[in-house]
Amino acid sequence: MDRYSQAASRVREKLPTEPGPRDFVRFATLAANSHNTQPWKFRITRDSVDILPDFARRTPVVDPDDHHLYVTLGCAVENLLIAANANGRAATATVQNDDADTSIRVDLNRGPETDGTLCDAIPRRQSTKSDYDGTPLSDAEWRALEKSAAHEGVMALFIKDRARIDQALEFIQAGNSAQMDNPDFVNELMSWIRFSTKTSIKKGDGLSGPPAGNPNLPDWLGPILFRLTFKKNKENDKLARQLGSSAGLVIFxxxxxxxxxxxxxGRSFERFALQATALGLCHAHVNMPVEEPAVRPGFAKWLGVAGRRPDLVIRVGRSEPMPMSLRRPLDDVILA
Ligand SMILES: Cc1cc2nc3c(=O)[nH]c(=O)nc-3n(C[C@H](O)[C@H](O)[C@H](O)COP(=O)(O)O)c2cc1C
Structure with missing residues (x-):
């Protein structure tokens, strides 16, 4: 196994037979998170874990109001609850609004062990950024996904019709074009890309080459090649291939x-993503129309939720897995 794969496997080791809060935190950090910034901190006591925002890891251009940051914290909460509940805890989450910040307390009381299917999927879940194989999902698969996404306070809209997927692609490409025309967006994205394997492993965060199918490049050469090859039309064609090969879209x-x-x-999406993984299905974000303020209202109207803010756009389908993403060491995210 190469050094990158070893580092990716290490953070995804199985839980020990009698896992404790630190083990549950490790599984929480395996959650999906925007640009792999991992904008979280954890405070552990014997019977609880607090999940706090790490504002030093904001992405102010793509996420000016910390929307993705809080969705990301929701993803981590869901992983923590699923891991704890599958391992003899009756875990519950409470959102706390102290001063200006919002954090989440997870209480870890003793309880019965529940079904471990979604917990087993946590180390295998990934955002699969490749083209998919174009095959449809069965009714039973769609029903399982719809059930998993059901969460109080969240609507999940499933788009399975090819003509509607093609219409959604137009909004996704419009959002992508606006982002790529914005030098601040491109600079912020580049600041989170880890061009060399060495830097990927050293930092343990950001967007590494292997999960996106990109080669290992020297840190000095990566940005130059990126600027030469990251072109609007090419990226829009890639999105057309990705949507064309997906079985459907889910908008939260x-x-x-x-x-x-x-x-x-975040909680609803992460549970959906784990259920998809458990079914052997793939998913990835195509959030451009909800990230781009000029495109978002028209997209909401087209979805039938005019005046509201769609939060996430996810494609789903079948494909071979890509290499897994990395995470920072636990000691970097657990407060002493
Ligand atoms: C709120 C949120 C927004 C995201 N936005 C995008 C996106 O626009 N494009 C994309 O390719 N991935 C997006 N992702 C996926 C992350 O890049 C991915 O979760 C991260 O790199 C870690 O990889 P993993 O999910 O495979 O563990 C998003 C994830 C979250 C939680």
Whole structure:
């Protein structure tokens, strides 16, 4: 196994026979998170874990109001609850609004062991950024996904019809074009790309080459090649291939446009992503129309939720897995 794969496997080791809060935190950090910034901190006591925002890891251009940051915290909460509940805890999450910040307390009381299917999927879940194989999902697969996404305060809209997927592609490409025309967006994205394997492993965060199918490049050469090859039309063609080969789209919409509502979206999406993984299905984000303020209102109207804010756009289908992403060491995210 090469050094990159070893580093990716190490953070995904199985839970020990009698896992404790630190083990549950490790599984929480395996959650999906925007640009792999891992904008979280954890405070552990014997019977609880607090999940706190790490504002030093904001992405102010793509995420000016910390929407993705709070969705990301919701993803981590869901992993923590699933891991704890599958291992003899009756874990519950409470959102806390102290001063200006919102955090989440997870209480880890003793309880019965529950079904471990989604917990087993945590180390195998990935955002699969490749083209998919174009095959449809069965009705039973769609039903399981719909059930998994059901969460109080969140609407999950499933788009399975090819003509509607093609219409959605137009919004996705419009959002992508606007982002690629914005030098601040491109600079912020580049600051989170880890061009060399050496830097990927050293930092343990950001967007590494292997999960995206990109080669290991020297850190000095990566940015030059990126600027030469990252072109709007090429990226829009790639999106057309990705959507054309996916079986459908799922759009998550919070009832409440607030950090608490966005945390609920993260929980609903992460459970959906784990269920997809458990079924052997792939998923990836195509969030451009919800990230781009000029495209978002028209997209909401087209979805039938005019005046509301759609939160996430996810494609789903079948494909071979890609290499897994990395994470920072636990000691970097657990407060002493
Ligand atoms: C709120 C949120 C927004 C995201 N936005 C995008 C996106 O626009 N494009 C994309 O390719 N991936 C997106 N991702 C996926 C992350 O890049 C991915 O979760 C991260 O790199 C870690 O990789 P993993 O999910 O395979 O563990 C997003 C994830 C979250 C939680």
């Amino acid at each position: 919409v919070a009832e409440d446009e607030s950090p608490e509502g966005w945390i609920k979206v």
